[in-house]
Amino acid sequence: MVMFETDFNLHNSLKQLIKEFMETIPTKAMIMCLLNSNYKVIYKHGELKGFDSAFNFGECLATKRFNGVDLSGVLRCKTQTKEVFVHDNRRYVLAVAPVLSTDGKLAAIIMCICRETEYSEEIFGAMKIMSKTVIKEVIDIQKRLLNNYEQAIIKTISDGFMAVDKDGIIRFLNDKAFEILGVGPEAIGKNLREITEFEPELFEVLKTGKGWIDKEFIIDMKSKKNIHLLKTAIPVLDESGKVAAVIDTFREIKSVRNLVNKMTGARACFTFDDIIYKSAAMDEVVKFARKIAKSESSVLIQGESGTGKELFAHAIHNSSNRRCGPFITIDCSTIPHDLVESELFGYVEGAFTGARRGGRPGKFELANGGTIFLDEIGEMSPEIQKKFLRVLQNRTVTRIGDHVPIPIDIRVIAATNRNLEEEVKERNFREDLFYRLNVINLHIPPLCERKEDIIPTALYFVSKIGEKTGKADAIIDEGTQKYLMNYSWPGNVRELKNVIERGLNIMEGKCLKPEHLPKRITEHAEENSRAGINLVNQKSEFNDISRLSLEELEKKKIFETLKLYNWNRKKTAEALGIARSTLYEKIKKYGINV
Ligand SMILES: Nc1ncnc2c1ncn2[C@@H]1O[C@H](COP(=O)(O)OP(=O)(O)OP(=O)(O)O)[C@@H](O)[C@H]1O
Helix, strand or coil, rough: HHHHHHHHHHHHHHHHHHHHHHHHHCCCCCEECCCCCCCCEEEEEEECCCCCCCCCHHHHHHHCCCCCECHHHHHHCCCCEEEEEEEEEEEEEEEEEEEECCCCCCCCCCCCCCHHCCHHHHHHHHHHHHHHHHHHHHHHHHHHHHHHHHHHHHCCCEEEEEEEEEEEEEEEHHHHHHHCCCCCHHHCCCCCCHEEEECCCHHHHHHHHCCEEEEEEEECECCCEEEEEEEEEEECCCCCCCCCEEEEEEEHHHHHHHHHHHHHCCCCCCCCCHHCCCCCCHHHHHHHHHHHCCCCCCEEECCCCCCCCCHHHHHHHHHHHCCCCCCEEECCCCCCCHHHHHHHHHEEEEEECCEEEEEEEEEHHHHCCEEEECCHHHHCCCCHHHHHHHHHHHHCCCCCCCCCCCCCCCEEEEHHHHHHHHHHHHHCHHHHHHHHHHHHHEEECCCCHHHHHHHHHHHHHHHHHHHHCCCCCCCCCCHHHHHHHHCCCCCHHHHHHHHHHHHHHCCCCCECCCCCCCCHHHHHHHHHHHHCCCCCCCCCCCHHHHHHHHHHHHHHHHHHHHHCCCHHHHHHHHHCCCCCCHHHHHHHHHHCCC
16 A cells, blocks of 8 residues: 555656656657556657657667667666667657666656757756656655554554664563553663563574464563563564564453453353243342342252253343453353363463463363353363362463463353253262352253243243244234143143244244144144143142142143053053052042043
8 A cells, every 4th residue: 555655656756757757848749758667658748759759768768778769778777877869760768767766766767858958967967866866755755654553453453562682672662562461662682581470581582583373472571470472573684685683463362362362252141131030939039130140159959951041141241340351151062071170271282481372271271350250060070170160269270281270260151951960969979069069059840840931021022032934923823822832842842832833834824823722732722621731721820839839730740641651550550650540549639530
């Protein structure tokens, strides 16, 4: 861009000068033109009989000859020259003044052709002045431009910027570099070794001329310890190809991570406003979660699959003081066993004097300054549980292959649909880890225990999912609502969401009807009514919800087992592990039609 502007300025200035000069010349028998560095005529002033028509300087000069005059010498020597030549039995003077840029390259050519009788040394002198004046002017512009650009770039880049000369003397530091390295302007002029606690690898670059791009370092400065950086070092060579300086740009890894998190979506998307409920049970859970969101303590969220554990984890993070930090999710059930360690703790590539070069950070490091959400924590292997406990105790992680702990500042939210207390009893889950995680416990009740939430949540999904398909104002008819209420929702809110999405996809009008529901829901309701279970009409949902739901579950279990064993009571009693007489009593109690 700078070059383009420079050429543009150069050519414009030259055109102007040629024009002004030609206007002062009384003779008409003269042409002065400007050629670019590819020998193409870009400007022509004046007239010369016999040369005007079909006169193509570009072509002539492409062969570096003009009317038999060999110009290659002039252009090669890059000095101003003139020759006399004959055209149509007349003698002409051809004068050429190359315009050279600062690095000695051909930037343009001023060329003049005139009858020998019209020629004067002033013309030649003027051409010389033109080429010199302009180039000086342009160089000044170029310098000014470059200076402005450089300053603007260096000032505005969010990276630290350091220039070190061939002896390792710091020649330049920008404001960001002062901030990151914890040094002041007095560092300029000092040897790099004086401000670091190790032999800086930049000396290697000065020695070998080999730089690097985006390498990770943890460095200790005299003024500041443990700076975790991503660095790029570019050697600057002099004319003879020797390393004259190194330009070192760097940024703090936390800012790199913030950027990565932003780009890769390692953010919590939901807030408490996204949690839909009407039930008193859920109201209590949400109120409690809002209260503990600001705390720094670990949270263990328990609940069946699809009840919204992840949703709560997002909402807690977004209401916490860490909301601007990363939110990193680890699904402990899906990371391949042999990758768990490197995923969680990261690894190093190799170590070298003073500074440590990193391989890849683990999820704990990525979560630094934010929240780590460990989903399905119950699936974590005992070996990893042990290592994880150490991270929580020491608040540091050590990358695989390294021995230096990296301090981390994270809040842990874990979730499971297992009964973790039972897992502890069964020795599948470490007790010490359980207590560390279970500082705050949140239990999300299954959807079947909070029937008042079914319809509001279903309507919410209609408007949310319907937005994309133009069915946001669809209604759920009464019959459909009854089916939804009578179903037991083993997949909880996730299942409800899927059912609504499916229904919206297959329905044609504006009303979600029973035929738009999956068979398992309508059949289930019919079975329930055959079993004498009518969940919708149960009046006392509020009075003693836990007792009623237990009974309801028992009734359902007996009905399903009877159905499974083709209404054979002996087999059913055996399968349920109860006496046949007890089974008869229950069938009678619950009014099941067998
Ligand atoms: N109360 C709610 N209001 C609105 N949407 C909800 C609610 N509860 C759950 N959802 C939605 O249901 C789906 C499942 O929720 P989520 O993934 O949080 O459940 P989970 O308990 O973490 O499931 P799993 O144990 O299988 O990981 C998500 O799309 C979520 O947004």
